Amino acid sequence: MTEFIPPGTRWIDLPSPFPMKRGGELQGARIAYETWGTLNAARDNAVLVAPGLSPNAHMAANSANPDAGWWEPMVGPGKPIDTDRWYVVCTNPLGSCKGSTGPASIDPATGTPYRFSFPELSIEDGADAIAHVVRELGIGQLACLVGNSMGGMVALAMLIRHPGIARTHINISGAARALPWSIAIRSLQREAIRLDPNFNGGDYNDEHYPESGMRMARKLGVITYRSALEWDGRFGRVRLDSDRSDDEPFGLEFQVESYLEAHARRFVRQYDPNCYLYLSRSMDWFDLGDHCAQRGTDSRAHTRAGLAAIHIERALAIGAETDILFPLQQQQEIADGLREGGADAQCLPMPSPQGHDAFLVDFDRYGPAVRGFLDTL
Template sequence: MKARRVTSTLRHATTAVSGHAARPVCSNAPPASIRWLTAAATPTTLAPRLTQHQHQHPSPQTNARRHLHGQAARRSGAPSNPAIKFPCLDALETRSATLEQQASTRSDKSGPEPSYTVGATQIYRCQEPLLLDHGGQLHEFDIAYETWGHMNADRSNVILLHTGLSASSHAHSTPENPQPGWWEKFIGPGLALDTNKYFVICTNVIGGCYGSTGPSSIDPLDGQRYATRFPILTIQDMVRAQFRLLDHLGVATLHASVGSSMGGMQSLAAGVEFPSRVGRIVSISACARSHPYSIAMRYVQRRAILNDPNWNRGFYYGRVPPHVGMKLAREIATITYRSGPEWEQRFGRRRADASKPPALCPDFLVETYLDHAGEKFCLTYDPNSLIYVSKAMDLFDLGRANQLATAARRALYTSSQPTPDSSSATGGGGGTCSLTLPEKPYEEQPQPDTPTLSSETLPHQGTPAPPADLVAGLSALSNHPVLVMGVASDILFPAWQQREVAEALRQAGNGRVEHHELSEVQSLFGHDTFLLDVEGVGGAVRGFLG
């Protein structure tokens, strides 16, 4: 039996040496015995060499000959498989070529390519300088805004509606812009923001790109676009700019400050910054301090843009914008806006076309959905605005310690403001980022005072007790009626953050806090619930405002 196996091995080895017909027998690499045997010069020398040298390793010269022989054999025919096609990358390259051609025929001062403007707005130009929390300054700035309803005689029925990260002031259709707004079904007669009762104002935040001053705007001191010479912003900076608009309109006190997502942050900040000028507060799917998960997700989105070669450190105006990084950033963000259970129902594991072979471009339905979301967004919002506004969200913290530190910085910067003809376009000693990477890599730090998730901390579904620093920071709202809403399926601003806000307000002495949480049974839409649930979200807002 053993002799027959040896004879069979020799026969196969002889075939492998004498011609290429036997090569397909081995899908990857031949067995060790055959690899050794193929180095023999002729079949007649095979048996003696097998007997004499079967326990010896081949020499380097022999290995080199085998390698060259294998290379020659591989080069002699067609590749094992055809190259995979990438139509998704082809589309990105085509768009880059088109944008490059358009940029070559366009002046830098004619506006960013493409235009980020979405429709007609009202513009308030403030010519009084705005000092920012981290030391920068805007010597003048524009606020784009839109209004609905009618202001009463004593201007006491005004609601300030704050936007999310990438929204414009177009929350509802207007005669000047009849396109549906981002909160179209929530604003109007008898709706959540009842225009029979209230005069609703919505602005595009500073740092944005839909009419308000942002990185794509012209610096009045040198006539060039700010780009990344634009100063670092905070949510509180955005709110102060909005209250400049209210001053211009003669609005001393708001009936309510209303917002969702980043708008919910602004709504709380408005009450803390201007407690005597805000009546009611509505904060939906937001927080009083950004937590590490949401910071991490926004960081990755920014890196997608910064790593796009077309970003050019922010100076891409008049050139090809970083649309590839922008598309990826939006796809990452979209993952955080919805919930896994909803996607299971909506997409499952279905592919776009199961009759075709799998592809490395968008293939599953959920992949095509993300691709579409990125496509819609990548040329309709300024990448620099996304960088600056998302960073402002990361910096958000209404804790007392942060408020005191900010007040100290502002006092220092106020006392050292340069003159308008200073060489600094933004003014202030802190407008330039001086942060350097740490010399040592990250090491885990012990945090003995960090609360842990435990059902013993609070009766509210295992939510940790709010830190005393946050309770102290929200004490300015102890007399304000506040509606705090959350959604159990939200992963970007998880429901425990809204519980934290409500509990911190209660511990600060506020006895007029309403907290509503939509369960996963009520909504599977995750963070985007505030845009979609007219009854659950809109009904609660309508009832709270009265």
């Protein structure tokens, strides 16, 4: 999988051993990251972005790698996250196959990939790893901690486990706990991978690879990252040309099916199935309320208590009205809970049609929102 680590990636070693929340520990683990801009003398102009499940650390072009990144319109000189002012850091998640240590990495104890011997991975482990990166980079306190999607969960876990690590927070399409509907979707994605005969209990290789399971899982991901509204405008009922359609019974016929197929095919060999399973499950397990002693029967109150235990100056939660995977109520919950903890916190609902993925495409809306928050710091 090393071929998918972008040039210019840097690494910070985690403490060895690095203890994992649910048991076990990692030896010689490290976190991949990239930076933009310059840390000032006061060490107080750092903004860290915790991404979603699949991205690498190459969020935008920089001197080490001029290729455009996955959040290019958001990060750079004069852009919403303005690298003329901010020292910007992006980390690749612990458990990923795109630079940081994960199930596809070599276990130093055996010299072979961890696969299923990787310890159970939680959102909190990823949070602890990033907190270590922040300290190692010599950042006193993050001016702003930004978390997207899964990264929004990781950011909340950082804030509760490492008080004072950030002065402010932007949570984009994130959540303080996994909802059962989202768990159901992710569970089905994992089942598709596990059911593929080539998955072989995590012991696949390039020749015997769970291609069809990964393809199903990714298609389901892409579908639930978007919305019916957007796709109606984008694909309508356009059919494939007869020479591109599928001859076999029940084969591809509509443009939307072909789009999904192409998108999934690109992904399946670029993301390690075991890493996907581990990170997917870590989201299901996440509930910020588990960090508070008392657990009531009301799961909403439970989560809310976790949010209220976070103390930061200001926060902004942004969500898309068409997001079915991390629905807007979850970003509202984050803003309401952080306000209880004393933050000046707001929720900004976006009328973007692109669903959960809106922050990756609807820059006309997300750009000004992020810029507006950072400019007032």
